[in-house]
Amino acid sequence: MPASRILGFFTGKSKSRPIWLNWRSSKEFIIATVSFGIFVDILLYSIVVPVLPFALVSRAKVTEDSVQGWISIMLAVYGAGLLVASPIFGYIADHTKYRRSPFLWGLILLAASTAMFLVGNSIPVLVVARLIQGMSGGCIWVVGLALVIDTVPANEQAQSMGFVSIGLTAGSSLGPLLGGVIYDKAGYTAVFILAFSVIGFDIIMRLLVIEKAAAKQWMPEPSVPDADGANLEDQKLEAKKANPQENIRDAMLKSRDAATVLRKESRVPAIFLLLKSPRTLNSLFITVMLGSIFTAFDAVLPLRVKYVFHFNSTAAGLIFLAIIIPTLVAPLCGKISDKYGPRWLVVTAFFVCLPLFILLRLPQRPVAGHIALLCALLFCIGFVISASMPGAMSEISISVVEFEKESPGIFGEKGAFAQAYALFNIAWSLGSVVGPLLGGFLNKAIGWNSMVLLFGFLCLLTSFVTIWYTGGKITKDDLPWSYVKPSDRVKPGDVALDALPGSSSSSGEEKTSTSKAGGNVESTRLESAVEPGSPEPVEIDSIRAVDAKTT
Structure with missing residues (x-):
């Protein structure tokens, strides 16, 4: 050899x-x-x-x-x-x-x-x-x-x-x-x-x-089906977001990428x-x-x-x-x-x-x-x-x-x-x-x-x-008589950081809004989303999202 x-x-x-x-x-x-x-x-x-x-x-x-x-x-x-x-x-x-x-x-x-x-x-x-x-x-x-x-x-x-x-x-x-x-x-x-x-x-x-x-340089990227003809890169991104095996460092960097404002590295x-x-x-x-x-x-x-x-x-x-x-x-x-x-x-x-x-x-x-x-x-x-x-x-x-x-x-x-x-x-x-x-x-x-x-x-x-x-x-939610598991305080699909055990962000209350259109009641979270065709993440208010659907 x-x-x-x-x-x-x-x-x-x-x-x-x-x-x-x-x-x-x-x-x-x-x-x-x-x-x-x-x-x-x-x-x-x-x-x-x-x-x-x-x-x-x-x-x-x-x-x-x-x-x-x-x-x-x-x-x-x-x-x-x-x-x-x-x-x-x-x-x-x-x-x-x-x-x-x-x-x-x-x-x-x-x-x-x-x-x-x-x-x-x-x-x-x-x-x-x-x-x-x-x-x-x-x-x-x-x-x-x-x-x-x-x-x-x-x-x-x-x-x-x-x-x-x-x-x-x-x-x-x-x-x-x-x-x-x-x-x-x-x-x-x-x-x-x-x-x-x-x-x-x-x-x-x-x-x-x-x-x-x-x-990672020798590992093949996970295959993602493209059944609907959607953009393959977007599907890969969504697959990574939903990956339960993601480590905390990668999850943190992903969350940082979705932030609207990035601070410079502190000199301290x-x-x-x-x-x-x-x-x-x-x-x-x-x-x-x-x-x-x-x-x-x-x-x-x-x-x-x-x-x-x-x-x-x-x-x-x-x-x-x-x-x-x-x-x-x-x-x-x-x-x-x-x-x-x-x-x-x-x-x-x-x-x-x-x-x-x-x-x-x-x-x-x-x-x-x-x-x-x-x-x-x-x-x-x-x-x-x-x-x-x-x-x-x-x-x-x-x-x-x-x-x-x-x-x-x-x-x-x-x-x-x-x-x-x-x-x-x-x-x-x-x-x-x-x-x-x-x-x-x-x-x-x-x-x-x-x-x-x-x-x-x-x-x-x-x-x-x-x-x-x-x-x-x-x-x-942390009190014994009203305890809610950290994993149950967020919905599936949320950013991995919010589901961390004991994370203070995981105990935040959900903001809900309702609209009656055809007898349906919708409940949404205030979350970060990317509009189609927009290269930068934007913040969408849950109430606006529901109002848009009703109109």
């Missing part, structure tokens, strides 16, 4: 149709690749957590008294790398033709940081390795989530994010367990042999990916413009809380089971399986969120956390019943977190669509989905820092019982705060 053919196979940049095109550009493969990429990123971030205290002493020659200080510095350095890289890579991804290249850059950074951890034997090298690791996380998360949004249909966003969240929770929970066990049994080098193994598999998956936008970066949206701020607040709750257990749970149940390090790590296993239901919860909207799923999840956290005060003795109770409670907490996470993640992209509909063209030609997920990444990372610090401080200052009680009331507060803007600003 010629070298150019091999290069084209992995890059997707060949004149001839790439091999396995349908599979490599399928939503299933792209979601699996992004989910595994995020799993690898979080796994390699957390796998060094139990190893660093020993590496700092044995390799970097740090004194025992200084270990805690340097670990805190490395935590801060990772956060700094992530905070700097997330908006930068988000901007780059939103202003390049394809997202595949920046997605690969993140993996290169991750491999470089892992190599530095392997060979590093001084503080400067280890600190720089942690900094680059933070930058790689900023790239992989931002570009990967935006790639998912570009790929999946608009009505499957939350379900897709459910699969991604499995990679997130599995990586963050398995990392410390694997790192501690492998380091204890096989040594420092073995930890990074595992790391490079998963990186190698990740590289292959990312090289095989062909984006939907790139695959989209990442700052989005902070003006209440819906975006609400979803970021939910993300911070989810990150805080999930990661707080990393700081306090191992010490708790060691003190109460006399668990060793392996048993303390295995207790996290009670939180990981429920994440498998995340795609199902995402599907429910896509169908009914995320509001009551998210609000109920945080509300249910209050009694669950209070009940965590009960396991107090090293007996089988108390151990089983703790595992059951952790399982339930993991379940409600998994139930709310897909909806919160999909809210990020939907808030971009709402902003774009209010100001068409403000985010430029490519939109701002990557920059929006840069905000998500920052919010999750902020929660990942606040959770362990707050949990550890409260556990030491006021004890386990008071700490879990406080976290429970924080969840209750979150449920009351987020009810207003989760799924868009609340309306009477």
